[in-house]
Amino acid sequence: MTVAAASALGIVLFAHGSRDERWREPVEAVARQVAALDPTARVACAYLELVAPDLRTAALALIAGGARRVRIVPLFLGMGRHVREDLPLLVEELRALRPDVAFSLQPAVGEDPEVIALLARKALDS
Incomplete structure (x- = not known):
């Protein structure tokens, strides 16, 4: 196996989920933007509840793809219970299932100063 193959990165954009199908549109738009910014990126969307795929399914699909x-x-905008408690448990389940894969969990995007600044600018837009 080459070094590139050993370190091939997959990105899961993880969101809450909703019964309203239109709710997925912005999440999937972010995935398309990631792919546009880096055509070699392996990116998938996953949802905590109410819509498929779940985190396990999305992560395993990325792994199956290399x-x-x-x-x-x-x-998520903040570190609520889902991000603080539920998501780390799901990641630990993945680590136990696939110890050969390195999983990393990023902070909620809404905690990033750039995202906070962007939201503030959007609030001021007329």
């Missing part, structure tokens, strides 16, 4: 590292990016 990912050996999986970065999980919570598309």
Whole structure:
């Protein structure tokens, strides 16, 4: 196996989920933007509840496609219970299931100063 194959990165954009199908549109738009910014990126969307795929399904699909590292990016505005408690448990389940894959869990995107600044600018837009 080459070094590139051993370190192939998959990105899971993880969001809450909703019964309303339109709710998925912005999440999937972020995935398309990731792919546009890096055409070699392996990216998938996953949802905590109410809509498929779940985190396990999305991560395993990326791994089946060659990912050996999986970065999980919570598309949440803050560190509520789902990001603070539920998501780490799901990641630990993945680590136990696939110890050969390196999983990393990023902070909620809404905690990033750049995202906070962007939201503030959007609030000021007329």
